[in-house]
Amino acid sequence: MKKTILASLALAITASFATAGGENWMNDFKAAQKKAAAENKDLLVDFTGSDWCGWCIKLNKEVFQHDPFKTGVADKFVLVELDFPRDKSKLSKETQEQNAALQAKYEVRGFPTILLLDSEGRPYAKTGYQAGGPEKYVAHLDELRAKRTERDEALKAAESLEGVAKAKQLVKALETIPEDYHSQYSELTEQVAKLDPNDETGYVAKQQHKAALENLAKEVMMATRSGKVDEALSSVDKFLADNSLEGEEKQQIIAMKMNPLLANKKFDEAGVVLDEIIAAAPESNYAKQATAFKARLAKMKESAQ
Numbered sequence: 001m002k003k004t005i006l007a008s009l010a011l012a013i014t015a016s017f018a019t020a021g022g023e024n025w026m027n028d029f030k031a032a033q034k035k036a037a038a039e040n041k042d043l044l045v046d047f048t049g050s051d052w053c054g055w056c057i058k059l060n061k062e063v064f065q066h067d068p069f070k071t072g073v074a075d076k077f078v079l080v081e082l083d084f085p086r087d088k089s090k091l092s093k094e095t096q097e098q099n100a101a102l103q104a105k106y107e108v109r110g111f112p113t114i115l116l117l118d119s120e121g122r123p124y125a126k127t128g129y130q131a132g133g134p135e136k137y138v139a140h141l142d143e144l145r146a147k148r149t150e151r152d153e154a155l156k157a158a159e160s161l162e163g164v165a166k167a168k169q170l171v172k173a174l175e176t177i178p179e180d181y182h183s184q185y186s187e188l189t190e191q192v193a194k195l196d197p198n199d200e201t202g203y204v205a206k207q208q209h210k211a212a213l214e215n216l217a218k219e220v221m222m223a224t225r226s227g228k229v230d231e232a233l234s235s236v237d238k239f240l241a242d243n244s245l246e247g248e249e250k251q252q253i254i255a256m257k258m259n260p261l262l263a264n265k266k267f268d269e270a271g272v273v274l275d276e277i278i279a280a281a282p283e284s285n286y287a288k289q290a291t292a293f294k295a296r297l298a299k300m301k302e303s304a305q
Helices: 002-017 029-039 054-064 067-073 093-105 134-158 163-174 179-195 203-225 229-242 247-263 267-280 285-304
Strands: 042-048 077-083 113-117 123-127
Touching: 029 042, 029 077, 042 054, 042 093, 042 134, 054 134, 067 134, 077 093, 113 134, 123 134, 123 179, 134 163, 163 179, 163 203, 179 203, 203 229, 203 247, 229 247, 247 267, 247 285, 267 285
Parallel strands: 042 077
Antiparallel strands: 042 113, 113 123
16 A cells, blocks of 8 residues: 555656646646546647657747647646657656556657647647748647547437438547547447447448458568568468459559568569559559659669679
């Protein structure tokens, strides 16, 4: 019990004072959620590297430290800083574990990442560094916050509907949210699937296709890391055979063959893949990039020899 009390006290002290953003920022996520719910506010969550990330430091100095930002967000957001410093002594063990868990939950891969969440922790917008100072940043946040209004209006409209009509309205709500964060709305996606068993909205098929693409990317990455080039190429070819793809979507899948081939210095085969990409949609940007890459590929082959 004594250890628990001391740990809680340490976390509370850290949450109150140890933020690079200053006294207006919290770093206890659950406490911030409670505060946001009590004050009818949203959460502005800053995933940052306070002692190494240049753009994070720039955003802090140019925007977060200035009064126009502080006053501009005061009645709308509870500010939360989730720091990932190189100097781990800046944070308690509990805070480090909390931050790592939230980074994984929200699939944050770069810094700074700014997420706007409701008090339940559901994301509705994502941004990062923006030039122009505090006033412009506040205006930018107001534009993003309008997405929550759209989401809530669509959800409110869905309450009076049933069946496929309700499913379509729920999809409309989901479409206001960045695609990367639909997984945070599992209760809505499950409702859509139940209300629309024939998938008239096309939403379920779209999500299944997205999941299949993610699995393919993982398979190719793991095979590449293991040096199993043929396995990686076979996974891509099977996906192409199982799915009727055209244009840039098909080019994106074909392009997955490039990394395993280049990693194993199979330059001639990579050249064939570039030709496949170009042939799939000759006028697309992917085709232009593939054409431009041929010169670089020739230099890579020459250097290897």
